[in-house]
Amino acid sequence: MTNSIKKNEEFQRIYQSGRSYANKYLVMYAKKNESDTGRLGISVSKKVGNSVVRHRLARLIRESYRLNESKFHSGWDIIVIARQSAKGRTYFEINSALLHLAKLHKILDEVSV
RNA sequence: AGAGUAGCACAUAUGGUCGCGCCCACAUCAUGGGUGAGGAAAGUCCGGGCUCCAUCGGGCAGGGUGCCGGAUAACGUCCGGUCGAGGCGACUCGCAGGCCAGUGCAACAGAAAAGAAACCGCCGGCUUUGCCGGUAAGGGUGGAAUGGCGGUGUAAGAGACCACCGCUCUUGUGGUAACAUAAGAGGCUGUGUAAACCCCACUCGGAGCAAGACAAAACAGAAGACCAUGCAGCGGCCCGUUGCGUCUUCGGGUAUGUCGCGUUUUGCACGCUUCGUGCAAAGGAGCUGUACGGUAACGUACAGUCAAGAUAGAUGACCAUUUAAAACAGAACCCGGCUUAUCGUGCUGCUCAUCAA
């Protein structure tokens, strides 16, 4: 069961104190939390597209995180921001972008990479 | 077969694996079953339900609509008709009341743009190289110039007079009406603009589910009764109405949560009993179908049915099949419309022209 980051304050705290990496399609903020379960927050700006486009990107990111959750180190809060270029990308492109960023953050299990 | 015109329907399939929201089954977990976006869900341009404001009342101001009749809960929507414009036609489009209630505006050009007018021209006269008078037929300007064409007439002209057309009025006939049509009369009565102010007719209180209701940490006030004037408040203003002072009483209320919220209410039965399920009845501008009435919009009756309900927000991913799996696009209180976006299909009515029979 994937926990999600909901409150605006929590987003702001992670933006302030977390580290960030970015690639062509996504931006990822990450911060170690006090619990031993991981949490995911997704942000898609209105500039990316209309409601259908934004929902689809959020679903693709959530699906990708869900299928790879076991590979992530536990106890990290992760925020993923979709960029404008992510509009119209396929699942596989989003998935590889997400794993690439996780690798930069060094929060992936080395065995599974 | 071609060109066109009007309308209707569908609009991401089927199977497999993994996953999400809600509901149900079991005390819970696990598990199983059911169910899960649109024709526009969009824009928010109108109308209504619902909720609160103040019990929603009266007047003024302001807004909206605008050929006629009907439909509807209501509408700026829809249906039928009239008139005007376009098309050979099927048919389409039209904010289509009133500038003889009043007021305003009409740049530039033009002599003159609205209770007045002679620039050129034409005709007559004279004290003849110019002035006076007559004249709106002709020229020129303009979007618009005193109804149009022909004739009579005249010095030249003029609805001054005549025929036809147009206009206005009256009467008759048809139509619920808009209006159509016939006859007669007037004798022409100065243009455009009301998506200019305005007039006339009808109509509208304001805000919106982040409305609002309930529970309730923090925090200290809150409610009721009585009384007089001023002040303050209440959606533009006024009438009107509420609070501020004194006394009495004890709850008020922010964060937050729940409800509102997806068929609702009542009764009975059952269960694991502040809930849920089943059955029955009533309600719903609910949905589907049939019949009847109506040209139609729509109405009435009967039968069946209850269909997503999230709350940082559920519908997704991959594989296979097929030529391909796609356009525009995602419910957020709920309905009726309008407008705008849109891949690819299917069906029906009608029109025109050609060919064949």
Place this chain on the structure above:
RNA sequence: UGGGGUAUCGCCAAACGGUAAGGCAACGGACUCUGACUCCGUCAUUCUCAAGGUUCGAAUCCUUGUACCCCAG
């Protein structure tokens, strides 16, 4: 989700239905040995966010759309 507003030159902006002001910037010239300051001139080019309509005539009036901004937890 609901409510409200704005759009005119590169920027800031004005404008009664009748030729789209002005300032800054830019460009050209004058002044200067050179630069700044100052002075003179040019700059909306078929057109006021876009498309229709009303009107003789539209930035202005009407309808529909687009983009951006603000408010309400």
